[in-house]
Amino acid sequence: MxxxxxxxxxxxxxxxxxxxxxxxxxxxxxxxxxxxxGRYGGCFGVSLGLLEEFGPDRVRDTPLSESAFVGAGIxxxxxxxxxxxxxxxxxxxxxxxxxILNNAATLLHMSGGQLPVPLVIRMTTGAGRQLAAQHSHSLxxxxxxxxxxxxxxxxxxxxxxxxxxxxxxxxxxxxIFEHGSLYNASGPLAPQAASVDLDHAAVRRPGDAVSLITxxxxxxxxxxxxxxxxxxxxxxxxxxxxxLRPLDAGTVAASVARTHRAVVVDEAWRTGSVAAEVSAxxxxxxxxxxxxxxxxxxxxxxxxxxxxxxxxxxxPQTAGIVAAAHRAVG
Amino acid sequence: xxxxxxxxxxRKQPASPKxxxxxxxxxxxxxxxxxxxxxAEPGRRTGLLEAMLRIRRFEERCVELYSASKIRGxxxxxxxxxxxxxxxNAALSPEDAVVSTYREHGHxxxxxxxxxxxxxxxxxxxxxxxxxRGGSMHLFDVSRRFYGGSAIVAGGLxxxxxxxxxDRLRGLPRVTxxxxxxxxxxxxxxxxxANLAALxxxxxxxxxxxxxxxxxxxxxxxxxxxxxxxxxxxxGMPAWAVDGMDVExxxxxxxxxxxGIRAGTGPHFLELRTYRFRAHSMYDPDRYRxxxxxxxxxxxxxxxxxxxxxxxxxxxxxxxxxRIERRIADEIDHAVDAAERAPEEPVEDLLRHVTSAxxxxxxxx
Numbered sequence: 001m002x003x004x005x006x007x008x009x010x011x012x013x014x015x016x017x018x019x020x021x022x023x024x025x026x027x028x029x030x031x032x033x034x035x036x037x038g039r040y041g042g043c044f045g046v047s048l049g050l051l052e053e054f055g056p057d058r059v060r061d062t063p064l065s066e067s068a069f070v071g072a073g074i075x076x077x078x079x080x081x082x083x084x085x086x087x088x089x090x091x092x093x094x095x096x097x098x099x100i101l102n103n104a105a106t107l108l109h110m111s112g113g114q115l116p117v118p119l120v121i122r123m124t125t126g127a128g129r130q131l132a133a134q135h136s137h138s139l140x141x142x143x144x145x146x147x148x149x150x151x152x153x154x155x156x157x158x159x160x161x162x163x164x165x166x167x168x169x170x171x172x173x174x175x176i177f178e179h180g181s182l183y184n185a186s187g188p189l190a191p192q193a194a195s196v197d198l199d200h201a202a203v204r205r206p207g208d209a210v211s212l213i214t215x216x217x218x219x220x221x222x223x224x225x226x227x228x229x230x231x232x233x234x235x236x237x238x239x240x241x242x243x244l245r246p247l248d249a250g251t252v253a254a255s256v257a258r259t260h261r262a263v264v265v266d267e268a269w270r271t272g273s274v275a276a277e278v279s280a281x282x283x284x285x286x287x288x289x290x291x292x293x294x295x296x297x298x299x300x301x302x303x304x305x306x307x308x309x310x311x312x313x314x315x316p317q318t319a320g321i322v323a324a325a326h327r328a329v330g
Numbered sequence: 331x332x333x334x335x336x337x338x339x340x341r342k343q344p345a346s347p348k349x350x351x352x353x354x355x356x357x358x359x360x361x362x363x364x365x366x367x368x369x370a371e372p373g374r375r376t377g378l379l380e381a382m383l384r385i386r387r388f389e390e391r392c393v394e395l396y397s398a399s400k401i402r403g404x405x406x407x408x409x410x411x412x413x414x415x416x417x418x419n420a421a422l423s424p425e426d427a428v429v430s431t432y433r434e435h436g437h438x439x440x441x442x443x444x445x446x447x448x449x450x451x452x453x454x455x456x457x458x459x460x461x462x463r464g465g466s467m468h469l470f471d472v473s474r475r476f477y478g479g480s481a482i483v484a485g486g487l488x489x490x491x492x493x494x495x496x497d498r499l500r501g502l503p504r505v506t507x508x509x510x511x512x513x514x515x516x517x518x519x520x521x522x523x524a525n526l527a528a529l530x531x532x533x534x535x536x537x538x539x540x541x542x543x544x545x546x547x548x549x550x551x552x553x554x555x556x557x558x559x560x561x562x563x564x565x566g567m568p569a570w571a572v573d574g575m576d577v578e579x580x581x582x583x584x585x586x587x588x589x590g591i592r593a594g595t596g597p598h599f600l601e602l603r604t605y606r607f608r609a610h611s612m613y614d615p616d617r618y619r620x621x622x623x624x625x626x627x628x629x630x631x632x633x634x635x636x637x638x639x640x641x642x643x644x645x646x647x648x649x650x651x652x653r654i655e656r657r658i659a660d661e662i663d664h665a666v667d668a669a670e671r672a673p674e675e676p677v678e679d680l681l682r683h684v685t686s687a688x689x690x691x692x693x694x695x
Contacts, residue, residue, distance in 0.1 A: 031499070057499060063529065068522030071488020072495055075506075078477065079427075079496030098519075102482045103489055111470035111478060112461025113683040147684050171686035 007188035015161035015189060016046050016178065020084065023168055024054050027082060030168060033060035033069055034086030034122075043088045044124060044183050070096035070121065074104050074173075077119040082168050087123040090139045090177065097142070104173040105148035116171045120164070126179040126217045126267055127315055133303035136311075138268035140177050140216070144244040144277070149173045151244040152198060155182065155219035157189045159242060162196035170198070177244075179217025198243055201251035207237035210325050211255040213278055214265040215241040218316055222265050225321035232322075234329055244274055249281045253289075256282060260291040261328040265316050270298035295324040375640055378420065378577045379647070380654045382412035382633050385436040387658050388445055389608075391666065392435070392452070392466075396612050401452040404481075405466045408436030410607035413632035414539050415440040417580025418507060418600075421588045427475040427506040429490040431539075432467035433606075434479035437509055441476045443469065449665040455672035462675040463683065483544075484510060484517035487536075491523050494532035494597075505591050507535040513544030515558050524565045524599070531596040535587055536562070538601045539574065545610045546618040562599035574604030575630040578639075607631075 010018075023030045031054075032047060038061040041048030051059040062069040066087060073085040087093045093100070100121065107115040127136035144151045150170060154160045160178070167174040204219065205226050214222045219240050226236040239255050241247065256262050262282055266275035279294045300314040389407045396405055408415065415436035422428070430437040438448055443459055451458030452466050460470050460478070470478035477493065480486035490508035497504045514520050515538060527534045538558055542549045549556050562569035568590060572583040580602055587598035605627035609616035640647040 063522070063525060065522035065526060067519050068488045068491060068526045071485075071519070071523070072492035072526065075477075075489035075492020075494070076496040076499075077492070078489065079493050081496045081499065083492075098482055098485060099488055102485055103480070107478075108686065109683040110460060110464045110468045111472070111683075112458070112463050114460070114470050114472040115477070116686050150685075 008191055009186060010157060010161075010189045011184055011186045012157055012160045012178075013044065013046055013183040015157045016164070017048065017050070019161050019164035020047060020050060021053065023084070023164055024050070024058060027168070029080065029082040030084065031058040031060060031076075031081065032084045032086065033062050033073065035062055035064055035088050037061060037086050042086065044178075044180065046178075046183070047086070066092055066095035067099055071099040071103065073119050073121070074099060074107075074117055077117045077173075078107070078115055082118055082120075084120045084122060084164075084168070087121060089135055089180075090123050090125040091134050091137055093121075093123050093139070100143070100149070100173070100175070101146055105146045108172065109148060117173050118168070118171050119173045120167045120176065121173065122176045122178060124180045125177045126181060127299075127304045127311060128181045128217070130306055130308055130311060132306040136304035138216075138266075138299065140244055141268055141272055141274045141277070143175050144247070144274055146245075149175055149245065150198060152176045153216035153242060153244055154178065155216050155240050155242070156204075157185065157187055158194065159196060161189060162194050163198065166196060166198050174198075177216060181217045182220075185220070199246070199248065201242055201248040202240045203237060203251070203255065204240045205236070205238040207235040208258055209235045209237075210261040210263060210328050211237050211239055211252070211259045212263050212265060212321065212325065213239045213241065213252055213255070215244060215274065216267070218265045218267050221316060221318050222321055225318045225325065228318065228322050229325055232326075234325060236325055241274070241278070247277065247281065249285060252278060252281065253286050256286045257289050260289055262286075262290065263295040263297060263321065263324045263328055265297045265321055267299050267315055269301050270296060271301065273298055292328045292330060295328045297321050297324050374420065374581070375578070375636060375645065376650055376654075378416055378581065379633065379636050379640070379650070380658070381416040381419075381440055382577060382636070383654055384445070384658050384661070385412045385415065385439050386633060387655075387662055388439060388448075389435060391662050393608075393612075395452070395666070401466070403465045403467070404432070405452070405612045406433035406610065407606065407608045407612075408433055410627065410631070411539060411541060411574065411604045412436055413577035413580050414537070414574050414602045414604050415509075417577045418509075418535075418537055418584040418602075420581040421584035422505065422507055424474070425502075425504050426588075427477055427490075427493045427504065429477045429486040429493070429506065429508040430469070430479045431483075431486065431509055431511065431514075432479050432481040433511075434469055434509075435466070437479075438469045438471070438476060441471070441474055443471050443474060443476060444665075445661050446665040446668045447471070449662075449669040450672050453669040453672065454674065455669055456675050457668070457672040461683070484514035484519035486510065487514070487519050487523040491527050491532055491534055494527065494534040495530065497533055498530070503533075503592055505533050505535055505588050507537060509537045509539060511544065512538065512540040512542065512549055512558060513547075513552065514538070515561075516544065516552050524562060524567070524597070527597040528565045528567045531594070533591045534597040535584070535591060536567075536597060536599040537584075538562070538599065539604055540601050541604050541606050543606075543610070543619070546614070548618070559599065559601040562601070567597045567599055568595070569599035569601065571601040571603060574602030575627075575632045575635065577632050577636055605630075
């Protein structure tokens with residue numbers, strides 16, 4: 001990440017908005033569409049002010065028709081545009097899953113390479129705001145299951161600011177998951193453009209005692225856990241997957257080759273999760289490096305409940321991550 | 331227990347149309363009325379006849395090849411519906427786009443895809459129009475703006491709206507034509523797309539091939555209201571029901587709709603009332619249709635009707651027919667020979683086209 005120049009304080013939301021603004025300024029094929037992205041300013045305020053700057057053709061409010069507007073994004077991409085489609089939350093994206101799976105991810109192959117779909121889909125994911133079961137799920141693994149699409153989970157300000165440009169440059173569909181708890185995250189961000197690759201996981205904190213592997217909204221919790229572990233004398237390495245498909249198994253394996261212990265933290269349900277895939281890769285590729293069984297800290301297998309105590313109990317928390325790391329270290 | 335009931339209906343608020351938006355009434359005034367009936371394609375009839383016959387003979391050969399296990403998978407024949415693809419295509423220009431369904435051999439042939447590319451696709455060969463990855467239901471040819479067959483009923487409608495949106499955003503005077511069936515009319519994706527297209531005035535031609543059956547379910551068993559054109563009109567777009575067994579009537583309706591779309595009056599809907607003479611697919615034993623019904627529709631065969639009309643008008647159709655039949659037989663023989671001889675896709679290329687090729691990347695997904 002570039003650190004030169006004066007750092008300015010920004011939020012994840014503003015970083016994402018700046019990325020959208022830059023994309024629309026630099027390429028007139030780019031337009032944004034989705035529910036309430038225009039006059040309302042985006043359900044989470046990400047696109048506030050963009051309608052005024054770019055007008056209603058390029059910041060396009062849609063009816064509540066996820067399948068139609070995601071599919072329209074696919075068609076516009078086929079015709080050479082570079083649409084960015086916002087879906088309010090991953091829960092609603094299931095209404096468009098047919099379009100994403102059966103068209104966006106499939107057309108290139110099914111047409112023998114004739115129809116690339118350069119579409120970017122952004123959506124909010126995750127729990128932690130007492131929004132109950134139909135607004136809180138983490139379904140990244142549904143999308144990471146699908147060949148033909150790239151799945152991103154920006155967890156830092158830099159990634160929020162700089163992942164969009166390479167996503168738009170990708171000739172294939174890219175799905176970006178923005179964890180709802182991250183929008184207000186703030187901190188310094190270098191003002192000039194940095195280039196960010198979409199192929200590699202990032203080591204967010206080096207360490208040699210245990211690898212804590214995570215992505216998205218769980219990263220702050222995992223970094224907090226690493227601080228606690230450091231106070232206990234356990235030097236944890238934190239790996240942020242960043243890209244959930246294609247998974248950068250190499251960076252994960254290299255970390256485990258240093259630490260010989262792994263804890264995978266994932267807010268989603270354990271069964272069939274990204275954490276399950278990471279664990280399987282470790283079993284396949286790092287079996288002889290491991291000095292302890294892989295630990296997983298995942299969401300409880302329950303529809304996310306409303307009540308605060310129950311919701312907290314359903315999600316990975318720092319204390320649970322610390323405990324899992326201690327078990328792994330032994 | 332008595333539920334509280336309102337004593338009077340709430341007063342209906344006067345509708346306040348969005349500024350600058352045309353109401354349904356405005357649109358229908360501008361571009362109203364069903365198109366005139368057939369017999370108005372002079373000079374084009376021989377071409378229409380040949381295009382329909384090409385589809386008919388191609389499909390008949392598909393039956394033979396399927397029975398001989400040369401082609402496999404699901405194969406949905408277009409026999410009986412030829413007037414729809416041919417009539418609609420007559421109204422489109424090469425710059426326009428076509429989105430099709432899984433019953434698409436007719437759409438592809440009418441659009442000008444070479445029979446050998448389609449046949450090779452069904453043989454699963456490298457020379458197929460989708461490199462052997464699509465088969466009968468997924469024919470593509472981007473050079474002809476033929477955006478292929480969706481085998482998810484109604485799945486092609488939203489992307490068709492997107493193709494039209496791109497043209498609208500760039501100010502290109504092109505039309506996107508999307509074929510779908512009466513089954514798709516029951517899907518949410520149809521209704522979402524119809525609303526979106528009308529809301530955004532998209533240059534989209536919605537072509538509903540109403541062949542009276544959604545696979546085996548009769549129209550009246552799938553729709554509470556079977557007047558599909560009337561329902562489509564409720565979205566605020568011109569919508570006409572047309573005899574889909576009369577290629578001239580189809581061509582004229584499509585031409586009128588395309589003219590309207592190019593003139594900027596937004597999407598148009600055609601309900602083309604047609605019938606498939608064969609079963610839904612090669613697997614279908616066709617137990618749900620009455621034989622007498624099938625015979626009744628066969629008596630309205632679009633190829634026979636056009637031939638008779640030409641004969642009645644004193645056109646030398648019989649000599650033409652002999653010539654056309656020979657040419658088509660040669661084309662199809664050639665297509666089959668070429669498919670038989672074409673190489674198969676190498677297994678090493680299995681993962682090709684899953685993602686776009688990137689330098690230095692080997693099947694990294």
